[in-house]
Amino acid sequence: MRARPKVLLCETYEEAWDYFECCSDHVIGVISDIEFPWKGALHPQAGTELAQRMRAKRFDLPIMLQSSMDRNRKLADSIGATFLLKGAPDLMLQLRRVLVGQLGFGDFIFTRSDGTRLARASDLGELIECLQTVPPDSLLWHGQRNGFSSWLKARGEIALAEDLRDRPVAADDDAEQLREELIRTISDYRRRRDRVVVADFERQHRRLDLNLSRIGGGSLGGKARGLAFANRLLTDYGVAEEFPEIDVNVPKAVVIGTDIFDQFMEHQDLRDFALIARSDEEVALRFQEAPFPVAAREDLAAFLSDAPFPLAVRSSSLLEDSPNQPLAGVYETYMLPNNHRSLANRLDLLITGIKQVWASTFSHRAKEFLKATPYHLEEEKMGVIVQRIVGTQHDGRYYPSFAGVARSHDFYPVAPQTPADGIAAVALGLGKTVTDGGACLRFSPRYPKHLVAMSRVEDILENSQRTFFALDRTAGGGEGFREADLQEFGLDVAEADGVLDLLGSSYDHESQVIHDGTARPGVRLVTFAGILKHQAFPLAKLIRRLLEFSSEACAGPVEIEFAVNLPLISGQRPEFGFLQLRPLALFGEHEEIEIGDASPGRVLCTSSCVLGNGRRITIRDILWIDPKRFDRSRTRDVAADIARLNDQLLRADTPYLLIGVGRWGSADPFLGIPVSWSQISGAQVIIESSFDDMTVDPSQGSHFFQNLTSCEVGYFTVHPQFAEARVDWDWLRAQPEAPSTALVKHIRLDEPLDVRMDGHSGRGVVLKPQLDRA
Numbered sequence: 017m018r019a020r021p022k023v024l025l026c027e028t029y030e031e032a033w034d035y036f037e038c039c040s041d042h043v044i045g046v047i048s049d050i051e052f053p054w055k056g057a058l059h060p061q062a063g064t065e066l067a068q069r070m071r072a073k074r075f076d077l078p079i080m081l082q083s084s085m086d087r088n089r090k091l092a093d094s095i096g097a098t099f100l101l102k103g104a105p106d107l108m109l110q111l112r113r114v115l116v117g118q119l120g121f122g123d124f125i126f127t128r129s130d131g132t133r134l135a136r137a138s139d140l141g142e143l144i145e146c147l148q149t150v151p152p153d154s155l156l157w158h159g160q161r162n163g164f165s166s167w168l169k170a171r172g173e174i175a176l177a178e179d180l181r182d183r184p185v186a187a188d189d190d191a192e193q194l195r196e197e198l199i200r201t202i203s204d205y206r207r208r209r210d211r212v213v214v215a216d217f218e219r220q221h222r223r224l225d226l227n228l229s230r231i232g233g234g235s236l237g238g239k240a241r242g243l244a245f246a247n248r249l250l251t252d253y254g255v256a257e258e259f260p261e262i263d264v265n266v267p268k269a270v271v272i273g274t275d276i277f278d279q280f281m282e283h284q285d286l287r288d289f290a291l292i293a294r295s296d297e298e299v300a301l302r303f304q305e306a307p308f309p310v311a312a313r314e315d316l317a318a319f320l321s322d323a324p325f326p327l328a329v330r331s332s333s334l335l336e337d338s339p340n341q342p343l344a345g346v347y348e349t350y351m352l353p354n355n356h357r358s359l360a361n362r363l364d365l366l367i368t369g370i371k372q373v374w375a376s377t378f379s380h381r382a383k384e385f386l387k388a389t390p391y392h393l394e395e396e397k398m399g400v401i402v403q404r405i406v407g408t409q410h411d412g413r414y415y416p417s418f419a420g421v422a423r424s425h426d427f428y429p430v431a432p433q434t435p436a437d438g439i440a441a442v443a444l445g446l447g448k449t450v451t452d453g454g455a456c457l458r459f460s461p462r463y464p465k466h467l468v469a470m471s472r473v474e475d476i477l478e479n480s481q482r483t484f485f486a487l488d489r490t491a492g493g494g495e496g497f498r499e500a501d502l503q504e505f506g507l508d509v510a511e512a513d514g515v516l517d518l519l520g521s522s523y524d525h526e527s528q529v530i531h532d533g534t535a536r537p538g539v540r541l542v543t544f545a546g547i548l549k550h551q552a553f554p555l556a557k558l559i560r561r562l563l564e565f566s567s568e569a570c571a572g573p574v575e576i577e578f579a580v581n582l583p584l585i586s587g588q589r590p591e592f593g594f595l596q597l598r599p600l601a602l603f604g605e606h607e608e609i610e611i612g613d614a615s616p617g618r619v620l621c622t623s624s625c626v627l628g629n630g631r632r633i634t635i636r637d638i639l640w641i642d643p644k645r646f647d648r649s650r651t652r653d654v655a656a657d658i659a660r661l662n663d664q665l666l667r668a669d670t671p672y673l674l675i676g677v678g679r680w681g682s683a684d685p686f687l688g689i690p691v692s693w694s695q696i697s698g699a700q701v702i703i704e705s706s707f708d709d710m711t712v713d714p715s716q717g718s719h720f721f722q723n724l725t726s727c728e729v730g731y732f733t734v735h736p737q738f739a740e741a742r743v744d745w746d747w748l749r750a751q752p753e754a755p756s757t758a759l760v761k762h763i764r765l766d767e768p769l770d771v772r773m774d775g776h777s778g779r780g781v782v783l784k785p786q787l788d789r790a
Contacts (some may be wrong), residue, residue: 237332445484
């Protein structure tokens with residue numbers, strides 16, 4: 017436990033003694049008048065009597081007596097108390113000396129019994145260093161007087177202080193044994209403490225055992241707060257003891273606080289320029305030209321000297337991962353191979369990446385997104401996380417065995433699953449496949465063998481992952497990449513690297529049978545059979561446990577991101593990297609919505625799988641893609657057309673209904689329309705309809721879903737697995753068009769639609785305008 021010291025003000029002898037009796041073990045020191053009320057009357061020696069009584073119970077208690085009469089100095093001296101003369105010109109200076117020198121609020125000064133000063137420690141790290149070298153007599157001198165305990169208590173290290181206080185020291189004790197015990201106890205405490213707090217990065221006293229530290233003051237930002245909380249939960253809930261065969265950790269990282277961002281933005285009115293700039297390229301150029309704070313640069317150089325692994329430079333803004341409006345995927349992530357021979361070169365590339373993340377705070381995408389929220393860009397500040405990328409080196413490629421996202425709430429449960437059972441999505445390689453909504457495998461941690469999308473051979477062949485993302489450490493001479501520019505490789509590469517064995521299966525075209533593993537010839541598929549079916553790694557059990565206690569600690573549903581390294585060499589432990597913990601925004605479901613039984617002719621869309629709750633009765637505009645004219649080879653053009661129409665409607669403050677086929681926000685343009693969130697941010701309701709000739713899982717991209725739910729956009733899924741779901745395409749084709757494009761149709765109705773969504777049942781309906789109103 018850590019705490020801040022508190023001051024208790026007492027007016028009488030009795031009140032002071034009652035407080036002392038109640039918490040004598042926790043009292044750091046006493047500052048008292050000599051004359052004050054006792055037994056109902058002013059007593060000339062109440063202070064000395066109280067001090068002696070307290071000392072009888074706590075021999076090591078620092079006491080300072082003060083009086084306006086100098087003759088009382090002898091009284092104070094007679095009981096070993098410090099004396100302060102009220103009204104003295106240097107009173108405050110003397111008081112400061114007492115607080116720093118006796119009550120432990122300054123550095124710890126190692127002395128001998130005659131007062132000779134030997135060494136000074138300002139923190140636990142320096143204290144451990146001094147303990148290794150100070151003479152034995154000094155150790156015993158401070159130990160007998162509980163000096164270490166008192167100093168630690170004043171610094172708020174209560175648990176450690178009490179632990180040391182419970183170990184009394186005598187003059188004839190073995191000083192070397194005391195030295196060993198002190199170093200071991202303080203070091204163990206420091207390691208435990210730093211697993212649950214974000215310790216300051218110390219350039220001169222670097223801690224290789226720390227996996228999370230900070231450079232600079234201010235806020236850590238939302239994403240880094242989530243990491244720090246995850247780090248603490250792993251310790252508090254005893255994950256290492258529950259899963260001893262797995263190294264479950266938050267990968268090593270340093271967080272750059274928002275104060276460094278503020279210092280950087282002060283250069284030549286950089287913030288004012290960035291707020292009004294319209295060109296992302298111009299903002300990025302100005303940021304790269306601006307000087308980086310010197311002290312932070314030196315700290316990063318020290319961090320890099322102990323970090324020979326690839327790094328992710330991740331945004332951690334004030335608004336990211338907030339409970340009500342998480343800005344998922346809005347800002348940049350920058351990947352660094354971090355393998356150049358020159359430390360100076362690696363440092364320059366790291367600072368370039370940090371500046372790029374800072375610049376993304378003012379990108380067009382961020383500005384457009386914030387328009388749909390109650391926040392203003394002027395409020396935003398950017399922290400940055402520099403974190404080890406979980407992975408293994410395979411020739412020039414670097415990637416984990418697999419990565420994924422898990423949510424404690426499943427928006428698309430299929431019996432026997434319920435929303436509370438949660439959902440996980442995993443993919444071979446880096447997590448970009450999952451977060452961007454690409455082809456991956458989804459399963460319930462409670463029912464890991466119940467895979468709806470893998471129930472038929474045809475479904476597996478259609479939905480299985482065929483490529484994966486990795487960091488190419490040979491490209492560009494070690495330069496960095498945006499996350500969007502990661503390299504894509506085929507499954508044959510993963511098989512050659514030895515990664516596909518537990519994750520893959522083989523399809524025999526002649527027998528039309530899928531065999532677990534890769535021992536047989538055939539088409540390679542990613543099925544995670546070795547993990548989910550044969551339990552070579554307890555993925556479902558571990559994810560379920562993490563979601564349980566994370567939801568409990570956050571008092572609500574959560575989403576986590578992770579990456580896993582499976583050992584390629586016998587005897588190695590698998591690693592589970594806990595990459596992110598954030599609250600999962602859900603629609604408000606307090607108001608009960610009556611869906612009703614409208615006539616079939618009145619229904620534009622109905623679905624039993626709807627996200628959202630409430631009614632929308634102001635939408636008169638519809639953007640839609642006709643499935644009869646939809647060309648999968650032109651989905652990127654469709655996304656661009658939608659973005660242009662979205663901008664026009666946003667400027668006119670006009671909400672709209674968006675209807676399309678395939679998966680919205682898909683990373684694979686052949687499985688849906690690869691829009692980013694900013695390209696559809698004006699939509700109040702979205703309908704996602706399946707292809708006629710292909711079954712595609714509903715949208716589950718991590719960033720897409722966070723933004724969808726946090727902005728309270730209604731979402732209808734029209735999919736074969738959901739009974740009675742349909743869209744009246746013929747009615748849409750019969751409506752007159754507003755200005756449209758060749759690929760995206762725009763309808764403007766005279767009367768608004770009536771959208772009803774029941775968050776309790778997951779049902780919803782979009783009703784056409786009722787033109788025959790009285």
